[in-house]
Amino acid sequence: MTATTKDLQNIDNAHHLHPFTVHHELRETGPRVITRGEGVYLWDSEGNRIIDGMAGLWCVQLGYGEQELVDAAADALKTLSYYNTFFQTTTPHAARLAQLIAEKTPDGLDQIMFGSSGSESNDTAIKLIWYYWNLKGKPEKKTIISRERAYHGSTVAGASLSGLPFMQGIFDLPLPRFHHVGPTPHYYEYGNPGETEKEFALRCAKAVEDKILELGPENVAAFVGEPVMGAGGLMLPPEGYWQEIEKICKKYDVLLWSDEVICGFGRTGEWFGCQAYGYTPDIMTMAKGISSGYQPLSAVAINREMADAIVNADSEMAHGYTYSGHPVVCAVALRNIEMIEELGLVGARGEEISAYFQKKLAALDDHPLVGQTRGIGLLGGIELVKDKSTKERYQPEGEAGLICRRHCFENGVIMRAVGDTMFLCPPLVISKDEIDELFDLVRKSLDLSHKELSA
Numbered sequence: 009m010t011a012t013t014k015d016l017q018n019i020d021n022a023h024h025l026h027p028f029t030v031h032h033e034l035r036e037t038g039p040r041v042i043t044r045g046e047g048v049y050l051w052d053s054e055g056n057r058i059i060d061g062m063a064g065l066w067c068v069q070l071g072y073g074e075q076e077l078v079d080a081a082a083d084a085l086k087t088l089s090y091y092n093t094f095f096q097t098t099t100p101h102a103a104r105l106a107q108l109i110a111e112k113t114p115d116g117l118d119q120i121m122f123g124s125s126g127s128e129s130n131d132t133a134i135k136l137i138w139y140y141w142n143l144k145g146k147p148e149k150k151t152i153i154s155r156e157r158a159y160h161g162s163t164v165a166g167a168s169l170s171g172l173p174f175m176q177g178i179f180d181l182p183l184p185r186f187h188h189v190g191p192t193p194h195y196y197e198y199g200n201p202g203e204t205e206k207e208f209a210l211r212c213a214k215a216v217e218d219k220i221l222e223l224g225p226e227n228v229a230a231f232v233g234e235p236v237m238g239a240g241g242l243m244l245p246p247e248g249y250w251q252e253i254e255k256i257c258k259k260y261d262v263l264l265w266s267d268e269v270i271c272g273f274g275r276t277g278e279w280f281g282c283q284a285y286g287y288t289p290d291i292m293t294m295a296k297g298i299s300s301g302y303q304p305l306s307a308v309a310i311n312r313e314m315a316d317a318i319v320n321a322d323s324e325m326a327h328g329y330t331y332s333g334h335p336v337v338c339a340v341a342l343r344n345i346e347m348i349e350e351l352g353l354v355g356a357r358g359e360e361i362s363a364y365f366q367k368k369l370a371a372l373d374d375h376p377l378v379g380q381t382r383g384i385g386l387l388g389g390i391e392l393v394k395d396k397s398t399k400e401r402y403q404p405e406g407e408a409g410l411i412c413r414r415h416c417f418e419n420g421v422i423m424r425a426v427g428d429t430m431f432l433c434p435p436l437v438i439s440k441d442e443i444d445e446l447f448d449l450v451r452k453s454l455d456l457s458h459k460e461l462s463a
Contacts, residue, residue, distance in 0.1 A: 013053040016041045027162070040417070045072025048438050048446075050422070059446050061416075061423045061432045066238065066270045067296035070347060071435040077302045077340050077347075084339035093122070093333040102333035105342050109298075109307060112279040112345070114288045119315035121308045122333040126269035126295035127161030129306035133293050134165050135327055136310060136318070137230045137263055143317040149229040153219055153262075156190040157240035160232065160267055169232060172240060189219045194243035196380050196391065196399075205246045213252035220260050230263035230291070231256075235281025238270040242389030242431045244382055250287040263290040263314075269306070270387075273297030273345065274354045274436050277362050277385035284384065290314060297436075300344045303337040353436040362386055364440050368447040369432070375451065377408070377458040388432035390450075392457070401428050402461055412457040419456075421449035 011019075017038030026034060041053035048071050050058045063069065070077065084101060091099055102122065110118035121136070123129040134152065141149040152169065154160065160169040167175045168182035171192075176182050191198040193212040195205050203211070220228050231253065237243040257264040266289035271281030275297060278284040282292070291314065295306035310318075318325060331337070348354055362385045369381045369388040379393030392408040394400045402408040409425030416423045424431040434446060 013041055014038070016053065047071045047073065048435050048442050056420060058417075058420050058422055059434075059442065059449065061421055061434050061446055061450070063433050063435045064301045065296070066275070066433050067299075067301035069273060069275075069297045069353070069436045070300045070344060071437045074300070074302075074347070076343055077300065080339045080343040081303065081336055084336040088335045091335060092330065094328060099333065099335040099338070101335045101338035101342060105333075105338040105345075108342060108345055109294075109309065113292060113309045114280070114282060116311045117289070117292055117309040118312070119310050119319075121310075121328075122338070123295075123306040123308070123329055124304045124331050124334075124337075125161075125306050126267075126293065127163045127166040128329065129293045129295060129308045130161045130169060130267065130269075131163055131165045132308050132327065133232075133265060133291055134169070136308065136314065137265070137291065139325065139327075140263075140314050140317050141229055143321050143323075146226070148227055150185050151187060151223050151228045152185060152265075153187050153189055153216065153223075153228060153231045155192055155233055155237070156188050157192040157194075157243070158188070158232070158234065158237060159239035160234075161269075187219060187223065189215050191215065192237070192240070192243065193245050193249050194237070194241065195246045196382070197241075197243075199246075206248050209246035209249040210252060212246065212249055213256060216253060217256045217260075220256070220262060225260040225262065228260065228262050230265045232265040232267055234267045234269075235271045235285050236276065236384060236387060239426065241426055241429050242382070242387065244384060244389075245285060250282075250285045254287045257290075265289055265291045265293070268292050268294045269296055270433075274348050274358060275385055275387060275433070277354070277358060279354055298344070299337065299341040302344070303334075303340045304331075305334075305337045305341050348436065351437070358385075358436060361436075361438065361440070361443070365434070365438075365443050368443055372447070372451065372454070375454050375458070377412075377454050377461070383432075386434055386436055386438070390430040390432070390454075392428040392430065394461075408457065408461055411460055412453055415453040415456040415460075416450070419449050419453050421446060421453065423450060423453070
């Protein structure tokens with residue numbers, strides 16, 4: 009007997025705790041049940057077709073239902089369904105994937121450790137950073153500086169690293185050793201009147217330097233940042249920001265950590281966001297697009313200096329996970345990265361599609377509800393405002409975003425809202441015709457939102 013939508017909603021309400029959810033609200037309405045995906049489209053249990061403007065959760069680079077990834081998983085399952093990478097053991101897929109990732113990362117970041125999620129690999133990065141400074145005879149270097157409105161995961165350490173208070177207070181976080189600095193490097197919201205973007209970038213970087221000096225360079229282990237700040241508000245760095253940050257980290261012997269969980273594997277037009285913005289980190293974390301979301305996988309890449317200290321240490325690096333380097337997961341990621349390259353998604357086709365996407369995004373600037381559009385590659389942000397000239401928001405803040413998100417769902421397009429900022433992050437394989445459809449539905453949803461807010 010086939011379960012109805014109501015049956016599935018009742019089962020879900022009875023047993024399933026969802027991420028980032030006010031549960032009593034969800035259980036009053038019941039969740040939307042997604043049953044199928046193909047290309048850039050999803051279908052729900054009522055048969056509605058939806059264009060996925062968020063690539064799942066920033067991750068489905070090759071779209072849904074890609075048979076070659078299915079075949080890669082099936083072949084690997086038949087050959088070696090599981091083995092671990094503990095006990096001085098590896099598998100062919102884990103070894104080859106580490107090599108392939110090392111070929112795509114910036115020069116020198118060629119030592120790779122695997123995990124299963126971005127949060128998990130950010131935890132790993134913290135431990136490797138602390139371990140490295142212990143090995144270097146500087147055990148006092150333990151503080152990690154992050155940014156206000158940063159998102160680095162939802163584990164205890166990841167949420168502490170993040171700069172989003174709503175994720176912290178209810179769980180008695182952040183833990184010690186984690187410090188956050190502002191202003192958030194988002195020129196539209198935090199730039200001063202008359203201040204150029206470059207001046208703002210220097211002010212933001214100077215705030216990081218001031219925090220290092222306040223805490224004492226001898227105590228600061230690393231500075232972490234997303235190339236483009238994702239879940240906190242899709243915020244692009246101001247011109248020159250990352251170059252200044254890199255100089256400051258080198259000056260004070262602070263490791264520069266690039267969190268590439270969203271930006272990695274073609275999302276910004278390069279393999280990694282740090283390459284798009286012209287800086288070289290000491291350590292990188294990655295997930296999401298590494299497997300197009302077909303299997304849970306993440307990784308940490310460290311540079312040779314960090315690796316030399318760890319590889320030559322007499323002590324055991326007592327860290328790892330049951331599924332680190334899972335052979336089936338690695339097989340899927342291998343084929344995924346190969347296909348991104350073969351299809352030119354980091355290359356000619358990717359450049360053409362990204363340019364078209366950004367052109368259509370910028371065309372929304374004329375909408376009365378839109379204060380700003382911004383983007384890079386296949387990332388786009390839309391600020392919803394009441395007054396375009398003053399940037400005044402509708403009150404209560406965040407209501408406009410929720411209204412717009414509802415109209416998007418009702419009209420067959422997925423666009424995420426954080427506060428009054430809407431996000432777009434479609435699969436890299438999206439076509440021009442599909443981009444046209446996406447933005448037609450986005451504009452329709454904006455029109456309906458503006459009408460409702462103005463009533």
